[in-house]
Amino acid sequence: MTEPAIIVENLVTQYGDRRILDGVSCTIPRGEITVILGRSGCGKSTLLRHLIGLARPHSGRIVILGQDLGGLDEEGLTALRRRMGVLFQGxxxxxxxxxxxxxxxxxxxxxxxxxxxxxxxxxxxxxxxxxxxxxxxxxxxxxxxxxxxxxxxxxxxxxxEILFFDEPSAGLDPVTAAGLDDLILSLNRTFRMTIVAVTHELTSVERIAGHVVMVDRGTILFSGPYDQLLASQEERVRQFLERRPDLIEQDTEAYLSTLLGEA
Ligand SMILES: Nc1ncnc2c1ncn2[C@@H]1O[C@H](COP(=O)(O)OP(=O)(O)OP(=O)(O)O)[C@@H](O)[C@H]1O
Ligand SMILES: [Mg+2]
Structure with missing residues (x-):
């Protein structure tokens, strides 16, 4: 097997005292499209900033294209970043x-x-x-x-050698979004380019995902091929894939029925 494009081991990130990523480990395979998936605010963009070497981890190890980020000075980091293309949100x-x-x-x-x-x-x-x-x-x-x-x-x-996207299809109409997804697919197929896309758009995931890394509450809920994600019985994965909202808390429900009862 070829060496992965990126290896993340036990990555911890915090803003002040607030821990955002709490021991994240995953690999990004070469030549595939990897989708980083998860609810809004779960830390996808934060993880992406680490994967492109823009943020230094609190602790943990990141190896990009065979180079350990921890061992690189600014010059080495700049040289490494030139081998990566990034399309930020917006x-x-x-x-x-x-x-x-x-x-x-x-x-x-x-x-x-x-x-x-x-x-x-x-x-x-x-x-x-x-x-x-x-x-x-x-x-x-x-x-x-x-x-x-x-x-x-x-x-x-x-x-x-690696292309990163943050929310490629956000804010686009479905037809334009699908066009962009097809462009991503053809870049991957034509040049065997390693692509990492952060998204929470399930339609887009269905179209492009080969490998999936799903982030949830600061840790990795799933990491593996897209087919395996679909077959997962993990409750938080199913909830996301089936687009089910969190259950209304008991108190809220009781409160609403009192209101309705009074009307
Ligand atoms: N510079 C920062 N300072 C403090 N907190 C931050 C900073 N950047 C992000 N956060 C916090 O980290 C958490 C994760 O943010 P992040 O932008 O990584 O989420 P996301 O998964 O990309 O969300 P979305 O799907 O909405 O883009 C959020 O709770 C956010 O408030
Ligand atoms: Mg984001």
């Missing part, structure tokens, strides 16, 4: 730059390539996400779905 494009310049930015910052080469590479990435006609547009002239695609082109600029 795309985060620079409004004062054209779409083309946004995509070219990582190449201008991190390489010494000629301007003409950078132009060609930028156009290739825009072509890949179906935005070749929009190179000279400013981000405010794009729809939400187009912005995500532009952000994706920028994340792909440096030909990353």
């Amino acid at each position: 795309a985060a494009l620079f409004g004062s730059m054209t779409v083309g310049d946004n995509v070219a930015l990582p190449l201008r910052e991190h390489t010494t390539l000629e301007e003409s080469t950078i132009r060609i590479m930028t156009r290739m990435k825009l072509e890949l996400v179906g935005l070749s006609a929009c190179e000279d547009y400013f981000p405010q002239a794009l729809s939400g779905g187009m912005r995500k695609r532009a952000g994706l082109a920028r994340a792909l600029a440096m030909d990353p």
Whole structure:
């Protein structure tokens, strides 16, 4: 078996005294699409920030592409981050730059390539996400779905070995969201790219997930192939998959029936 793209061992994170991730261990396989799943506020984005080396753990170990984050200085960390592409929640494009310049930015910052080469590479990435006609547009002239695609082109600029998404389809209509999911699938199939997507959209999970890491109350509730997640009998997993809300507390129910009784 090939070595995983990322290994997380006993990761603990806290903000002040509040513990957010409490001993998280999981692996992200190479060449697959891994979905990080869980309720709002469970710590998905926090875990993602650790997986890209943006946050230092309180304790625990993270190994990315064979390198232990704990043993890296700032320079080593920067070099490692160049091998990863990230599309944050909301795309985060620079409004004062054209779409083309946004995509070219990582190449201008991190390489010494000629301007003409950078132009060609930028156009290739825009072509890949179906935005070749929009190179000279400013981000405010794009729809939400187009912005995500532009952000994706920028994340792909440096030909990353791992691509990360935070909520790729949030805020998009179902058709546009499905289009973005298909783009993620084709990147994985065409380039065998390792992809990690954080989401809580079950429709999107159904479409793209190969491997699943499910976070719940600061720990890992499930980690494994998507088929196994579907077969899981764990109550918290079933509740999430079946979209069941938490039960109303007894007191609330009693209170409501008194109100109804009085009416
Ligand atoms: N910088 C911070 N300072 C303090 N608390 C934080 C910070 N960032 C996140 N938190 C807390 O950590 C918890 C997990 O947040 P996180 O953003 O990781 O959740 P999430 O699973 O991504 O949620 P969502 O699905 O809503 O995006 C939340 O309770 C949040 O309030
Ligand atoms: Mg989040």
